[in-house]
Amino acid sequence: MSERTRRFETIAIQSGEVPEDQTGAVTTPIHLSTTYRVAYPGDDSGYVYSRSANPTRRALESTLAALENGKHGFAFASGLAAVSTALHLLKSGDHIVASSDLYGGTHRQFDKVLRKFGLDFTFVDGRDPSDFEKAVTDRTTLFWIETPSNPLLRLINIAAVSGIGRQRGILTVVDNTFATPYIQQPLGLGADVVMHSASKYLAGHCDVIGGALVTSSDELGEKIGFHQNALGAMLGPFESWLVLRGLKTLSLRMERHSYNASRIASYLSEQDSVSSVMFPGHDNESLPNGMKLPGGMVSFELNVDFEAVKTFACATRVFVLAESLGGVESLINHPASMTHASVPPDIRKQNGIGDGLIRLSVGTEHIDDLLDDLEGAFKVLRATVTRDRP
Numbered sequence: 001m002s003e004r005t006r007r008f009e010t011i012a013i014q015s016g017e018v019p020e021d022q023t024g025a026v027t028t029p030i031h032l033s034t035t036y037r038v039a040y041p042g043d044d045s046g047y048v049y050s051r052s053a054n055p056t057r058r059a060l061e062s063t064l065a066a067l068e069n070g071k072h073g074f075a076f077a078s079g080l081a082a083v084s085t086a087l088h089l090l091k092s093g094d095h096i097v098a099s100s101d102l103y104g105g106t107h108r109q110f111d112k113v114l115r116k117f118g119l120d121f122t123f124v125d126g127r128d129p130s131d132f133e134k135a136v137t138d139r140t141t142l143f144w145i146e147t148p149s150n151p152l153l154r155l156i157n158i159a160a161v162s163g164i165g166r167q168r169g170i171l172t173v174v175d176n177t178f179a180t181p182y183i184q185q186p187l188g189l190g191a192d193v194v195m196h197s198a199s200k201y202l203a204g205h206c207d208v209i210g211g212a213l214v215t216s217s218d219e220l221g222e223k224i225g226f227h228q229n230a231l232g233a234m235l236g237p238f239e240s241w242l243v244l245r246g247l248k249t250l251s252l253r254m255e256r257h258s259y260n261a262s263r264i265a266s267y268l269s270e271q272d273s274v275s276s277v278m279f280p281g282h283d284n285e286s287l288p289n290g291m292k293l294p295g296g297m298v299s300f301e302l303n304v305d306f307e308a309v310k311t312f313a314c315a316t317r318v319f320v321l322a323e324s325l326g327g328v329e330s331l332i333n334h335p336a337s338m339t340h341a342s343v344p345p346d347i348r349k350q351n352g353i354g355d356g357l358i359r360l361s362v363g364t365e366h367i368d369d370l371l372d373d374l375e376g377a378f379k380v381l382r383a384t385v386t387r388d389r390p
C-alpha cells in the first residue's frame, strides 16, 4: 500500500523513513555525523553534509510533509527560524499582508527585523477575507495568516484568503501551529506553504524548540530547500528525533486536548468574573477550514482590575504560569505581560489584547483536576476582589 493511501494516525507513526537496515531498529536512529563518505569527488547523490541533509531530519521532514498532505517538508531550529526562512523567499520592496492577531515573536520579526531589509507589512483583522483584498498593493507578494490566532483564537477562512491571493499571484502562508495537521490541513484549502512552531503540539511535551515549513509546490520546495541550506537555521538531529517521537501521539493528544479545552470553555462561560470566552466553536460559532476539533487553547477576559488578574494567574497549581503552549502539561499565560509583551502596547490594545486577558494551554491531565484547579483560583480571586471592594 502506498503512503498516500494510509490514514493520518498510521502515517504519524510509520512514515519516518528508516534510513538503514543494518540493525533492524524499529525507531529512527539519531544520526549525529556531520559528514558522509562520498563515492567520488563531486558525488552528491546521497548525504554529503548535515546542514544540507541529515537522515534523522529527513525522516521528520518526510513525515511532516505526509501529515500536512504536502510534498516537501523542512525542519528548522525554531518556529521563528521557519518564519525567517519563508520570508527570505521575498525580496526588498515586497509587501506582505498579515493577520493582526499574530504570535508576538512573528510580529516582532516582521516589524523590527524584516522592515529594515525593505519588506513592508500591513496588518489586517482578516476575519472578513476582503480585509486582505483591500490591503493589496501592486507590490504585495505574500499573505500571512494565523488561524486559530494567538492569543484571541480568531478564525480566518483559509480557502477564501488564498483564493484572493491566487488570482493575483500572491502566495499564502498559514501558521498552523495551533490547529496542527490533525485538525486542519491548509494546503488542501489552497495555501501555498504551511508553517509550524514544532515546539508546541507537534513535539507536544515542552522539551524541544523547532519549526517547520511544508509545501506541495515543487518550485517552492526547491526554493525553501535552497534557503534552508543557505541560511543554515535547520533543526538538529536530536531535536528532529524528539519531534518525530512526539508526532506519533499527535492524534491522541489533540483529541484529549480538545475534549479538556471544551469542558473548560463551558466552565469559564459560567463564571461571573469572566466577561468573554474565546474558543473555536464557542457560542455556536461554526468551525471553518474543515476543522475537525477545536484544539486545546482557550482564552478568556477577566472583568477585574490588573492586580486581581495577576493574583488569578498566580493562583493555579496544576496550570503552570509559563509561556509557550501545546504540551501535555497545562499552562496559564498572561499575554499582555508575557507572550505578547514584545508587541507595542498601543497595537496590543488596538488588536484586543487587554490586561484582563488570560490564555490557557489546556493539557492532557485529568479534566476534574483541571476544573478543580480553576475553581480554586476563582475562589482566591473572589476573596481578593471582596477584600479590595467591600
Ligand SMILES: *Cc1c(COP(=O)(O)O)cnc(C)c1O
Binding pocket: 078, 079, 080, 081, 103, 105, 106, 146, 150, 175, 177, 178, 196, 197, 198, 199, 200, 209, 210, 211
Ligand atoms: C511559538 C509560536 C511561534 C514561534 O515558534 P518558536 O518555536 O517559539 O520559535 C510561531 N507561531 C505560533 C503560533 C507560535 O505559537
